[in-house]
Amino acid sequence: MRGGASPDARAAFRLISSDGVLGRAWLAPPGVPADRVAALRDAFWKAFTDPQAQAEMKKRNMPFEPVRWERQQQTLDFIGAAPQRIIDLARNALGLKE
Numbered sequence: 426m427r428g429g430a431s432p433d434a435r436a437a438f439r440l441i442s443s444d445g446v447l448g449r450a451w452l453a454p455p456g457v458p459a460d461r462v463a464a465l466r467d468a469f470w471k472a473f474t475d476p477q478a479q480a481e482m483k484k485r486n487m488p489f490e491p492v493r494w495e496r497q498q499q500t501l502d503f504i505g506a507a508p509q510r511i512i513d514l515a516r517n518a519l520g521l522k523e
Contacts, residue, residue, distance in 0.1 A: 443503070
């Protein structure tokens with residue numbers, strides 16, 4: 426997107442491209458204790474960034490781009506707070522109807 430794009434156009438583009446971040450999400454059911462959530466986040470990140478695992482993925486020509494949970498949460502917060510005009514702009518850009 427060019428530097429002259431409006432803030433709304435930038436927000437719509439970010440909304441459209443959010444699946445690149447959220448497509449990598451790992452979920453747990455409600456009510457999981459915070460210490461277990463933290464342990465799961467840490468374990469997944471260590472597994473995803475393990476050099477041996479990354480070498481295997483590369484060997485198999487599998488795209489592998491882990492995203493930290495904080496970025497996923499920021500993306501969810503952005504989507505949840507998107508005003509209707511941004512949603513409408515994104516839908517229009519994608520050619521979607523109501």
